[in-house]
Amino acid sequence: MTVTAPAGFDAAGIAAGIKRSGAMDLAVIVNRGPSNAAAAVFTSNRAKANPILWSEQVAADGRVAAIVLNSGGANCFTGPEGFQVTHRTAEAAAGALGVAASDVLVCSTGLIGEQLDGEVVEEGVLSAVNRLSADGGGDAARAIMTTDTRPKTVVVERDRWRIGGMAKGAGMLAPGLATMLVVLTTDAHVASDVLDEALRAATRITFDRLDSDGCMSTNDQVTLMASGASGVAPAPADFAAAVTEACASLAVQLQEDAEGASHDIAIEVRGAVTEDDAVEVGRSVARNNLFKAAIFGNDPNWGRVLAAIGTTNAPFDPYLVDVSMNGVRVCHAGRPDAPREQVDLTPRATHVLIELHAGDASATILTNDLTHDYVHENSAYAS
Amino acid sequence: MTVTAPAGFDAAGIAAGIKRSGAMDLAVIVNRGPSNAAAAVFTSNRAKANPILWSEQVAADGRVAAIVLNSGGANCFTGPEGFQVTHRTAEAAAGALGVAASDVLVCSTGLIGEQLDGEVVEEGVLSAVNRLSADGGGDAARAIMTTDTRPKTVVVERDRWRIGGMAKGAGMLAPGLATMLVVLTTDAHVASDVLDEALRAATRITFDRLDSDGCMSTNDQVTLMASGASGVAPAPADFAAAVTEACASLAVQLQEDAEGASHDIAIEVRGAVTEDDAVEVGRSVARNNLFKAAIFGNDPNWGRVLAAIGTTNAPFDPYLVDVSMNGVRVCHAGRPDAPREQVDLTPRATHVLIELHAGDASATILTNDLTHDYVHENSAYAS
Numbered sequence: 001m002t003v004t005a006p007a008g009f010d011a012a013g014i015a016a017g018i019k020r021s022g023a024m025d026l027a028v029i030v031n032r033g034p035s036n037a038a039a040a041v042f043t044s045n046r047a048k049a050n051p052i053l054w055s056e057q058v059a060a061d062g063r064v065a066a067i068v069l070n071s072g073g074a075n076c077f078t079g080p081e082g083f084q085v086t087h088r089t090a091e092a093a094a095g096a097l098g099v100a101a102s103d104v105l106v107c108s109t110g111l112i113g114e115q116l117d118g119e120v121v122e123e124g125v126l127s128a129v130n131r132l133s134a135d136g137g138g139d140a141a142r143a144i145m146t147t148d149t150r151p152k153t154v155v156v157e158r159d160r161w162r163i164g165g166m167a168k169g170a171g172m173l174a175p176g177l178a179t180m181l182v183v184l185t186t187d188a189h190v191a192s193d194v195l196d197e198a199l200r201a202a203t204r205i206t207f208d209r210l211d212s213d214g215c216m217s218t219n220d221q222v223t224l225m226a227s228g229a230s231g232v233a234p235a236p237a238d239f240a241a242a243v244t245e246a247c248a249s250l251a252v253q254l255q256e257d258a259e260g261a262s263h264d265i266a267i268e269v270r271g272a273v274t275e276d277d278a279v280e281v282g283r284s285v286a287r288n289n290l291f292k293a294a295i296f297g298n299d300p301n302w303g304r305v306l307a308a309i310g311t312t313n314a315p316f317d318p319y320l321v322d323v324s325m326n327g328v329r330v331c332h333a334g335r336p337d338a339p340r341e342q343v344d345l346t347p348r349a350t351h352v353l354i355e356l357h358a359g360d361a362s363a364t365i366l367t368n369d370l371t372h373d374y375v376h377e378n379s380a381y382a383s
Numbered sequence: 384m385t386v387t388a389p390a391g392f393d394a395a396g397i398a399a400g401i402k403r404s405g406a407m408d409l410a411v412i413v414n415r416g417p418s419n420a421a422a423a424v425f426t427s428n429r430a431k432a433n434p435i436l437w438s439e440q441v442a443a444d445g446r447v448a449a450i451v452l453n454s455g456g457a458n459c460f461t462g463p464e465g466f467q468v469t470h471r472t473a474e475a476a477a478g479a480l481g482v483a484a485s486d487v488l489v490c491s492t493g494l495i496g497e498q499l500d501g502e503v504v505e506e507g508v509l510s511a512v513n514r515l516s517a518d519g520g521g522d523a524a525r526a527i528m529t530t531d532t533r534p535k536t537v538v539v540e541r542d543r544w545r546i547g548g549m550a551k552g553a554g555m556l557a558p559g560l561a562t563m564l565v566v567l568t569t570d571a572h573v574a575s576d577v578l579d580e581a582l583r584a585a586t587r588i589t590f591d592r593l594d595s596d597g598c599m600s601t602n603d604q605v606t607l608m609a610s611g612a613s614g615v616a617p618a619p620a621d622f623a624a625a626v627t628e629a630c631a632s633l634a635v636q637l638q639e640d641a642e643g644a645s646h647d648i649a650i651e652v653r654g655a656v657t658e659d660d661a662v663e664v665g666r667s668v669a670r671n672n673l674f675k676a677a678i679f680g681n682d683p684n685w686g687r688v689l690a691a692i693g694t695t696n697a698p699f700d701p702y703l704v705d706v707s708m709n710g711v712r713v714c715h716a717g718r719p720d721a722p723r724e725q726v727d728l729t730p731r732a733t734h735v736l737i738e739l740h741a742g743d744a745s746a747t748i749l750t751n752d753l754t755h756d757y758v759h760e761n762s763a764y765a766s
Contacts, residue, residue, distance in 0.1 A: 047693025047701040077689055077701075079718035112686020113719050215673045218690045289672070289753075290598045290761050297762025303495020306460055307601050310430025318430040318460075335462035336496050370672075372755050378673050379680025 002153035004137035005164035006187035008032045008227025012131040013139030016124025018072035018116065025072040026124040027140035029183055030097060030132055031065055035228030038064035039196035040105065041203050043220035049076030050086040051106040055221060058090070058105050062192025064225055065103035067183060068093050068125055069144045071168070073110040076218045085118040092122045096129040107181050107221050109146055109168060141166035144181055147377060152253035156246045161188040161230040163242050167250040180207065180254060182222040184246055189228035190239055198240035199224045206247035209279065210366045212258040213374070214287040222247075255366045260373030263295050265350040266364050273359035277314035281354060282365030284308045292370035295350060300325045300343035305354065306334070316358035324353040385536035387520035388547035389570035391415045391610025394519035396526030399507025401455035401499065408455040409507040410523035412566055413480060413515055414448055418611030421447035422579035423488065424586050426603035432459030433469040434489040438604060441473070441488050445575025447608055448486035450566060451476050451508055452527045454551070456493040459601045468501040475505045479512040490564045490604050492529055492551060524549035527564055530760060535636035539629045544571040544613040546625050550633040552600075553642045563590065563637055565605040567629055572611035573622055581623035582607045589630035592662065593749045595641040596757070597670040605630075638749045643756030646678050648733040649747050656742035660697035664737060665748030667691045675753035678733060683708045683726035688737065689717070699741035707736040 004011050009031055016026040031038075040059040042052050058064065068089050075082045086106050094101035108116070141151035145168050152167040169180025184199075203222055224243065234242075255264050267285050272278035285291055288308040294301035302323045310318050319334035328343045330336070350369075368374075387394045392414055399409040414421075423442040425435050441447065451472050458465045469489050477484035491499070524534035528551050535550040552563025573581075586605055607626065617625075638647050650668050655661035668674055671691040677684035685706045693701050702717035711726045713719070733752075751757075 045690060045693040046695075047689045074686070077686060077714065077717050077719070079716075112684075112690060113714065115719075213672050215671055215687075216690065216694050218686075218693060288598055289596050289757075293758050293761035296758060299762065301495075303457070303460060303601075304598075306430045307428060307495060307599065310428040310601065311599050312429075331460065331496065333462075334460050336460070336498075370758055372758055374672075375676050375679060375753055375755050375758055378676035379682065 002137035002141050002166045003029050003164045003183050003185045004134050005155040006162040006185045006227065008187050008229030009185045010132040010134055011136035011140040012128040012133065013136065013143030014124060014128045014131060016127065017120050018070055024139065024143035025070055026128055027069045027143040028093060028125065028128040028132060029067050029140055031225045031227050033227055035189060035226055036063045036065050036103065037190060037192040037195055038062060038223060038225045039192055039199045040221060040223040041199060043217055045216045045218050047218045049074050049108060049219040050078060050082045051075055051108045052219060052221060053083065054086045054090065055105045058102055063103055064105055064223065065099035066093055066097055067105040067107065067223060069107040069181060070121060071109050071144050071146050073108060073114055073116045074112045074219050075108040075116050076112040078113065078115050081115060085116045085121060088118050089121050089125060092125040093129065096126055105223055109144065109181055109219055112218060137164065137166065144168040147259055149257055152250055152257065154246045154249040156242045158234065158242055161232040161234060162186065163246045165246045165250055167254055169254045180220055182250060184224040184243065186226045187228065187230035188226060188239060189231065189233040190226045194236050194239065195224050195226055198243045201240055202244040202247040206244065206251040209364065210251045210255055211283055211286040212255060212368045251366065255368060258368040259377045260371045261368035262371050263348055263350045263369040265295060265352060265367045265369065267352045267367060268364045269354045269356065270362045271356040271358055272361040273315050275361045275363055278361050278363035279365065280312050281309050281314050281356065282363055284312050286365045286367035289370055295345060296369040296371045298345040300330055300340045300345060302330045305352065309354065316356040320357045322355040326351055385520035385524050385549045386412050386547045386566050386568045387517055388538040389545045389568045389610065391570050391612030392568045393515040393517055394523040395511040395514040395516065396519065396522030397507060397511045397514060399510065400503050401453055407522065407526035408453055409511055410452045410526040411476060411508065411511040411515060412450050412523055414608045414610050416610055418572060418609055419446045419448050419486065420573060420575040420578055421445060421606065421608045422575055422582045423604060423606040424582060426600055428599045428601050430601045432457050432491060432602040433461060433466045434458055434491045435602060435604065436466065437469045437473065438488045441485055446486055447488055447606065448482035449476055449480055450488040450490065450606060452490040452564060453504060454492050454527050454529050456491060456497055456499045457495045457602050458491040458499050459495040461496065461498050464498060468499045468504060471501050472504050472508060475508040476512065479509055488606060492527065492564055492602055495601060520547065520549065527551040529553065530642055532640055535633055535640065537629045537632040539625045541617065541625055544615040544617060545569065546629045548629045548633055550637055552637045553640055563603055565633060567607040567626065569609045570613035571609060571622060572614060572616040573609045577619050577622065578607050578609055581626040584623055585627040585630040589627065589634040592747060593634045593638055594666055594669040595638060595751045634749065638751060641751040642760045643754045644751035645754050646731055646733045646752040648678060648735060648750045648752065650735045650750060651747045652737045652739065653745045654739040654741055655744040656698050658744045658746050661744050661746035662748065663695050664692050664697050664739065665746055667695050669748045669750035672753055678728060679752040679754045681728040683713055683723045683728060685714045688735065692737065699739040703740045705738040709734055
């Protein structure tokens with residue numbers, strides 16, 4: 001049920017004809033209320049797609065009635081015509097739903113630099129609105145897939161209220177603020193400023209710490225909409241915890257479906273002076289192609305970990321650092337420790353622990369390995 | 384003749400038994416004078432190998448009598464024992480050559496985190512010193528190869544003086560200051576402060592702008608030694624130009640032999656506000672795996688160029704940017720321009736031109752594509 005698990009939301013996912021393959025490519029999600037409170041976070045990439053430019057304006061007042069999402073084209077760097085298509089998308093949904101266009105978010109994903117056909121999108125929106133239903137969440141989650149091999153969905157249950165969610169993303173997975181298209185819904189009664197605070201707190205330690213391939217998208221958007229239909233107003237801290245739980249689940253699902261990956265790597269950094277330092281150190285490893293290729297080859301090449309973290313500005317002494325891989329400490333105080341033959345890197349789930357011995361802060365970055373399949377999928381994406 | 388092309392230098396390259404394969408793995412280069420002036424630049428990675436820790440001290444006084452280089456082991460993160468091996472290497476060369484150990488540089492390259500056998504290295508040094516000759520430069524260039532498929536050498540001829548050089552490097556090619564092991568020699572009579580200035584000016588616009596895989600080495604070192612044997616003291620500007628010419632040639636040779644690469648990509652950024660901005664923009668593209676994989680697939684995916692440069696802090700408007708690939712302008716003012724089918728990316732030499740329209744500064748970054756062979760070579764390096 002995903003985004004339609006909470007009361008007050010209808011959704012649909014259809015094949016509008018945007019994708020040449022004929023696969024599903026357009027989703028609409030509507031908040032039937034009684035509340036229309038919402039919050040959203042957007043990519044921090046300065047190269048922003050047209051739907052981001054539009055949606056930033058729509059979300060600014062903390063009120064969203066509906067969201068239209070399309071796969072099959074990013075509508076990014078498509079000029080004023082491209083912006084017109086985004087605007088027309090919102091107008092079409094607004095007209096059919098009887099809401100204001102300024103309350104309709106638009107999200108797009110696919111190839112950058114190609115025009116979407118405004119007429120095809122508009123007809124798709126009308127068709128999707130006609131099929132809206134309280135169990136359309138599954139179709140919506142499938143309609144936003146690009147190179148994803150499966151839909152990503154989540155439901156978090158609480159006492160008389162719920163959070164539902166869906167996500168897409170398999171490449172260009174690195175944080176701007178968000179790192180993909182995500183829609184979260186809840187039937188809790190929550191004001192938009194509380195939604196905003198909960199969403200930013202959650203994305204900061206979930207999607208923002210997923211760095212599959214170091215490439216920041218132009219189209220990322222995470223939206224949280226509250227219908228209030230349950231009549232329950234949870235305590236802000238409880239609500240924030242539930243949002244974080246939903247985001248963490250979706251982040252792991254995105255990692256597990258990353259393009260071509262054969263390992264899901266959790267890089268845990270401990271003993272940093274600050275949490276930001278821990279994130280910087282973890283990210284330097286997550287973005288090191290030599291490390292990522294070594295993990296693909298089941299090679300516990302800890303030297304590449306140290307070479308990567310040595311490029312950061314985080315305060316620590318490289319010659320005090322310990323590195324463990326899947327529970328085996330292969331480097332102690334900057335020297336070889338257990339023989340690398342003891343490390344088993346054949347499981348898909350991989351844990352790298354880096355102990356900096358500089359402070360008490362920690363953070364975990366999620367990434368993937370660099371594989372033949374990643375290169376293959378991304379060398380042929382446009383064709 | 385490479386480093387032995389200038390008068391006053393002897394060199395040797397031998398198989399000392401460090402590499403299990405029995406290939407050549409140790410080189411010695413001696414400056415016979417009359418001058419021993421020298422300058423060196425080192426990796427800015429904080430994770431520094433033992434030979435870097437040693438050589439930074441040796442080079443500090445602008446005087447170098449000899450340099451010992453080994454492949455087959457980086458001697459990095461090998462603890463105090465590893466530093467002892469570096470020290471012993473310098474002592475062995477100093478004793479055999481009748482110079483001070485504090486005038487002997489040491490360079491190492493290979494796997495991080497494995498001990499070098501001090502006895503094997505010492506015997507190798509003595510054996511190499513016995514074979515020093517004025518035409519040993521070719522052997523020296525071969526002895527420092529790791530995954531390099533061919534030696535990289537250069538000779539720059541001027542009126543009665545020369546610069547000779549050799550380089551190794553095929554992976555972990557991204558600038559700290561230098562990005563690889565490079566030795567340059569000259570028989571010009573040049574004081575060490577002039578050498579230093581010329582070397583830093585040259586590396587800044589050559590090796591520092593080669594960014595093959597974004598991975599900064601722990602062992603990079605570029606050394607320039609002057610024997611003064613020609614008796615000619617060129618004007619500093621003429622000398623600096625010749626050093627830059629030699630470094631530029633070696634940088635291109637390194638790019639052309641980068642691990643697994645199928646394209647040599649020059650990313651030219653024009654219209655930046657400052658040269659540093661141009662470098663930041665070019666580097667963001669050079670380090671974008673999606674862009675690099677697209678070039679491997681002969682796909683002129685300019686959207687990935689814009690997505691990459693949007694992550695920088697350089698001042699420009701993404702919606703004013705033009706992008707050309709191999710002479711075809713595929714993006715104009717942030718919109719699609721010539722059809723991507725017009726771009727021929729089949730040649731190995733690839734030119735990407737990014738016009739920011741923000742100022743008058745420019746810079747070119749050299750990089751490579753991301754290929755199956757890169758992943759393969761680097762997933763199996765340790766085995």
